[in-house]
Amino acid sequence: MSAAFYDQLAPFYHLLYGDWDASIHDQGAALAKLLIARGVPVGARVLDAACGIGTQTLGLAGEGYVMAASDLSPGGVARLDEEAARRGLAVSSRVDDLRTLAGAADGSLDAVIACDNSIPHLLTDEALLQSFRNCLRVLRAGGLAVFSVRDYAAIPRVHPDVRPYGLRREGTDRFLAVQVWEWDGDQYDVRMYLTREAADGACSTQVMKARYYAVTIDRLLALMAQAGFTDLERLDDVLFQPVLVGRRPGPRTVSR
Numbered sequence: 001m002s003a004a005f006y007d008q009l010a011p012f013y014h015l016l017y018g019d020w021d022a023s024i025h026d027q028g029a030a031l032a033k034l035l036i037a038r039g040v041p042v043g044a045r046v047l048d049a050a051c052g053i054g055t056q057t058l059g060l061a062g063e064g065y066v067m068a069a070s071d072l073s074p075g076g077v078a079r080l081d082e083e084a085a086r087r088g089l090a091v092s093s094r095v096d097d098l099r100t101l102a103g104a105a106d107g108s109l110d111a112v113i114a115c116d117n118s119i120p121h122l123l124t125d126e127a128l129l130q131s132f133r134n135c136l137r138v139l140r141a142g143g144l145a146v147f148s149v150r151d152y153a154a155i156p157r158v159h160p161d162v163r164p165y166g167l168r169r170e171g172t173d174r175f176l177a178v179q180v181w182e183w184d185g186d187q188y189d190v191r192m193y194l195t196r197e198a199a200d201g202a203c204s205t206q207v208m209k210a211r212y213y214a215v216t217i218d219r220l221l222a223l224m225a226q227a228g229f230t231d232l233e234r235l236d237d238v239l240f241q242p243v244l245v246g247r248r249p250g251p252r253t254v255s256r
């Protein structure tokens with residue numbers, strides 16, 4: 001379900017931001033600051049394991065990190081490749097699943113990231129634990145995992161929950177994106193309604209559907225600990241949503 005949702009959304013994903021280029025820059029700078037402070041310097045090898053069209057991948061590549069990027073959505077990865085080429089940034093990309101990270105070698109990375117609430121697309125604790133174990137596997141000793149997620153414990157459950165993104169303009173077209181959340185126990189379905197209005201008044205709406213597990217941050221941190229991460233942190237002042245950090249046991253830095 002996730003791959004189909006993000007394939008359909010890939011050409012329009014930047015419209016969810018008021019200014020996508022500014023967000024790429026700001027998120028890249030914020031994540032670089034976090035990494036540097038924890039012993040992962042510019043030039044280190046980072047995998048963005050839920051890259052989508054590349055908001056964080058492009059930002060960190062711009063900061064000087066050696067970026068690999070993967071995602072379940074082939075459409076997202078294809079758009080990332082175009083965006084990286086357009087900016088003259090080198091990114092090694094592939095389609096891969098967060099649960100397995102089959103394309104990443106053991107101990108090969110200084111950091112793994114998955115940002116903007118990608119992790120809660122894994123719908124069970126077992127799937128999350130499997131993913132965290134594979135993040136740990138691909139990190140070198142002392143390497144960092146960084147996840148940004150919604151704080152579901154702080155979100156009231158409204159039925160249905162209607163969340164507009166605002167009106168965007170591109171060329172002579174106008175776009176209106178609205179999310180609708182429908183709760184089902186600890187999970188919810190998201191419908192994204194994306195309406196496009198052309199200058200001549202021609203109008204079309206696409207409806208895309210995905211599902212999330214409203215897993216709490218306490219539960220995520222417990223699962224990261226169970227997977228073997230240490231030095232666990234919740235940081236609320238890095239991105240627009242909480243950031244969780246864990247370290248594969250080992251020294252903070254490695255000499256090259």
Ligand SMILES: C[S@@+](CC[C@H](N)C(=O)[O-])C[C@H]1O[C@@H](n2cnc3c(N)ncnc32)[C@H](O)[C@@H]1O
Binds near residue numbers: 006055070096098
């Ligand atoms: C909200 S988007 C964030 C994308 C990107 N991090 C950004 O901020 O632009 C969530 C991403 O998670 C990806 N995703 C969902 N389930 C996945 C899985 N099992 N393996 C890899 N990626 C997955 C989706 O395809 C989507 O690109």
